[in-house]
Amino acid sequence: MQELATGYGLIEGPVWDPARGVYFSDVLGGGIYLLDRSGEVSLAVPKRRGVGGLALHQDGGLVAGGRDIVHVNLADHSMRVLLAQTAAHGAVGFNDLTTDAHGRVYAGSIGFAVFKTEEMKPGNLYVIDGAGKARQISDGVLLTNGLGFSPDGRHLYHSDALRELIRVYDVNEDGSVGHWRAFAATGPGSVPDGLKVAADGSIWVADAHNGRVAIFEPDGRHRRDISVPRPMVTSLCFGGDDLRDLYIVTGSWQGPSETCGTIYRLRSDVAGLPLPLARV
Numbered sequence: 001m002q003e004l005a006t007g008y009g010l011i012e013g014p015v016w017d018p019a020r021g022v023y024f025s026d027v028l029g030g031g032i033y034l035l036d037r038s039g040e041v042s043l044a045v046p047k048r049r050g051v052g053g054l055a056l057h058q059d060g061g062l063v064a065g066g067r068d069i070v071h072v073n074l075a076d077h078s079m080r081v082l083l084a085q086t087a088a089h090g091a092v093g094f095n096d097l098t099t100d101a102h103g104r105v106y107a108g109s110i111g112f113a114v115f116k117t118e119e120m121k122p123g124n125l126y127v128i129d130g131a132g133k134a135r136q137i138s139d140g141v142l143l144t145n146g147l148g149f150s151p152d153g154r155h156l157y158h159s160d161a162l163r164e165l166i167r168v169y170d171v172n173e174d175g176s177v178g179h180w181r182a183f184a185a186t187g188p189g190s191v192p193d194g195l196k197v198a199a200d201g202s203i204w205v206a207d208a209h210n211g212r213v214a215i216f217e218p219d220g221r222h223r224r225d226i227s228v229p230r231p232m233v234t235s236l237c238f239g240g241d242d243l244r245d246l247y248i249v250t251g252s253w254q255g256p257s258e259t260c261g262t263i264y265r266l267r268s269d270v271a272g273l274p275l276p277l278a279r280v
Contacts, residue, residue, distance in 0.1 A: 103279025238272020
């Protein structure tokens with residue numbers, strides 16, 4: 001496992017761009033960054049805080065979470081709101097997100113200020129379609145985190161961090177989902193955070209309290225763990241030309257400093273799934 005970059009507060013939302021490298025955010029410190037293919041880090045979008053999820057857009061921009069779900073123009077940093085916090089019932093913002101084969105964007109809302117001592121209120125799951133229309137498709141997510149589709153697109157996996165489990169939904173043709181069911185429990189004291197799905201259908205889940213990436217079989221059985229040097233493992237993505245470079249990102253909780261958020265890379269024994277471009 002190679003350390004590529006450090007010095008951030010809480011890294012989230014890593015997404016692989018084959019042309020450029022890995023985009024990622026610093027939730028607490030602000031900004032969206034690019035770790036390019038040569039290993040250099042540059043600021044791609046200044047200031048924006050609270051970004052828990054990113055996706056590439058077909059026009060060369062990004063879709064980013066935060067207070068609202070927005071489209072970001074990387075040339076001039078202008079932003080267009082795709083789903084406003086005020087349009088999502090009870091939401092204080094949005095966390096992780098993903099895309100499906102049709103270019104729709106799926107994002108979970110947060111119902112309380114996570115870093116303050118507030119009563120925990122559940123959020124919801126939304127989909128934004130190609131015409132830009134957003135609709136709620138599930139509810140009761142206590143703390144929404146990672147989202148990812150099975151290789152055939154028929155199932156959507158969803159981390160519910162404070163319930164210590166991964167949900168799974170059956171996906172309908174129109175982008176809606178059926179009632180969720182428990183896919184896998186991640187264990188007492190775990191906080192399932194970002195997740196990605198590999199080409200073999202396995203589900204790879206960052207655990208934000210236990211210094212690991214937990215890997216589950218398509219039937220929910222636990223395959224194995226990857227140990228990570230920092231305890232707060234927040235997310236991951238597959239990259240490289242063969243999608244077998246596994247990028248793992250962390251926050252600074254229980255680390256040696258408040259700015260020890262780090263990006264690691266190691267070679268995976270299985271390739272990841274390429275993520276479709278957003279087309280909303």
